[in-house]
Amino acid sequence: MPADAPSVPDLRIRSVNGAPERPDGEFVVHWMTAFRRLGWNFSLDRAVDWAVRLGKPLVILEALRLDYPWASDRFHDFVLGGMADNLERAGSHPVLYYPYVERAPGAGRGLLEALASRAVVVVTDDYPGFFHPNMIAAAGRRMDTRLEAVDSNGLLPLRATERVFARAVDFRRYLQKALPPHLHELPQEDSLARTDVPAAGPGLLAEVRRRWPAADRHELTDRSLLLASLDIDHSVGVAPMQGGAAQAERRWRDFLEEDLSGYAEGRNDPDSDASSRLSPYLHFGHLSSHQVFADLARRELWTPMDIAPVARGQRSGWWGMSQEAEAFLDQIVTWRELGYNMSAHGDRSSRFESLPDWARRTIDEHRSDPRPFVYTLEEFETARTHDEIWNAAQRQLVREGRIHNYLRMLWGKKIFEWSETPEEALHTMFVLNDKYALDGRDPNSDSGIFWCLGRYDRAWGPERPVFGKIRFMSSENTRRKLRLKGYLEAFGPA
DNA sequence: ATCGGCTCGCGCAA
DNA sequence: TGCGCGAAGCCGAT
Numbered sequence: 111m112p113a114d115a116p117s118v119p120d121l122r123i124r125s126v127n128g129a130p131e132r133p134d135g136e137f138v139v140h141w142m143t144a145f146r147r148l149g150w151n152f153s154l155d156r157a158v159d160w161a162v163r164l165g166k167p168l169v170i171l172e173a174l175r176l177d178y179p180w181a182s183d184r185f186h187d188f189v190l191g192g193m194a195d196n197l198e199r200a201g202s203h204p205v206l207y208y209p210y211v212e213r214a215p216g217a218g219r220g221l222l223e224a225l226a227s228r229a230v231v232v233v234t235d236d237y238p239g240f241f242h243p244n245m246i247a248a249a250g251r252r253m254d255t256r257l258e259a260v261d262s263n264g265l266l267p268l269r270a271t272e273r274v275f276a277r278a279v280d281f282r283r284y285l286q287k288a289l290p291p292h293l294h295e296l297p298q299e300d301s302l303a304r305t306d307v308p309a310a311g312p313g314l315l316a317e318v319r320r321r322w323p324a325a326d327r328h329e330l331t332d333r334s335l336l337l338a339s340l341d342i343d344h345s346v347g348v349a350p351m352q353g354g355a356a357q358a359e360r361r362w363r364d365f366l367e368e369d370l371s372g373y374a375e376g377r378n379d380p381d382s383d384a385s386s387r388l389s390p391y392l393h394f395g396h397l398s399s400h401q402v403f404a405d406l407a408r409r410e411l412w413t414p415m416d417i418a419p420v421a422r423g424q425r426s427g428w429w430g431m432s433q434e435a436e437a438f439l440d441q442i443v444t445w446r447e448l449g450y451n452m453s454a455h456g457d458r459s460s461r462f463e464s465l466p467d468w469a470r471r472t473i474d475e476h477r478s479d480p481r482p483f484v485y486t487l488e489e490f491e492t493a494r495t496h497d498e499i500w501n502a503a504q505r506q507l508v509r510e511g512r513i514h515n516y517l518r519m520l521w522g523k524k525i526f527e528w529s530e531t532p533e534e535a536l537h538t539m540f541v542l543n544d545k546y547a548l549d550g551r552d553p554n555s556d557s558g559i560f561w562c563l564g565r566y567d568r569a570w571g572p573e574r575p576v577f578g579k580i581r582f583m584s585s586e587n588t589r590r591k592l593r594l595k596g597y598l599e600a601f602g603p604a
Numbered sequence: 605a606t607c608g609g610c611t612c613g614c615g616c617a618a
Numbered sequence: 619t620g621c622g623c624g625a626a627g628c629c630g631a632t
Contacts, residue, residue, distance in 0.1 A: 567626095568612055568624065570611060572610055573611090581628095
């Protein structure tokens, strides 16, 4: 790659199929699958680099299939909202933004290959979770054009280390040593700002676009008819939270300007729902943690010189920012990227066997303890347990696609306690979280769900039935700690 | 309201 | 070898 182009760090670029680029191809393809935004995006920067270097137009394909696991009105709507934003923003640039929505099962088959067969190179997003690694590998086998996957997941490149970490403090200590050089590596705020990309003419790909028509602005903006026409799960309704980079930006600004000031204390006060509510935007790639970091640093008047000389994995004081900024960075950098690291490098990272030894041991010792209650997946899903707090949390998940951050822990702990086996509990948690949570199907879902069974945690006494030495939580105590009246009314039985 | 004990593993100082 | 401490807890004693 050219020395004069804005550099995407080599560590973040991976050749999927080992094929060479084709300099006589007609255009560069950016296949947008995970980082669904037009700025703060190393993956798109890389595609722009190619286009500039070889003097070829840029085609951005953002596709949405019908048959991905858990496809529903809820997730489709979120992604389509993002496409509407990207279409709007790309309109002022000389690129071909091509939003493709599959209308009938299998209709989209062949589209990527049709583009790839004429492309110089295809650049896509290297996301370590859900079906993405398999999809990327399969796409690489189906094309003889060079396919590159680029890591724009977080501040630390996924390939910076092969190690996996058993506890947040270990990863934090590692980050405090390894992260500083990477903090200078930022993607472009506006990947399409460079004017030296050759224009994509209006006739480009006309015949491809006749066979696989792009979604138009109107149906992406006003989505109910489109959603209703698709063969997806309509029982999981559109969530109150709107998807897309524009909404993500708005929520981030609001959080930064209004909610962050109470963040350090707010999180320790279980009464307030002090979460940033950015996780759906981060999950769908509508928001970048690089932007979050850059904006935060600017607000804090921070420079790398402020970093403390001691690096012992301490939770606060290392960055040299305000308490609330450091508390937030611990979430969005340490904890978020801990999960990504595990997803990218952890053997069997989503399996029971990946739990720490002490946790597996104690869970096994209590495997045959009688459960105080046992519910089926269907009873859990329809919020028919004996516990009104648990039922309310489940109803919030079904209706809004999220759960209050404290209750989310209780929700998982109780599914563990009220299932026949830990494996069945895991299955229930993953099904419900994957199906309903806007931020589900993410490496951080693994972290959150497995935390309930001891991952990243330590043993706690006294030893109890079912839990053994796994940290225990109870609805009775939750009732004492949280003011739940409003919540229980809002999420009472329908 | 606050405190200690419950319990495990790891890095680091000694 | 021992010490300190860690995502969010619980419970009983004070």
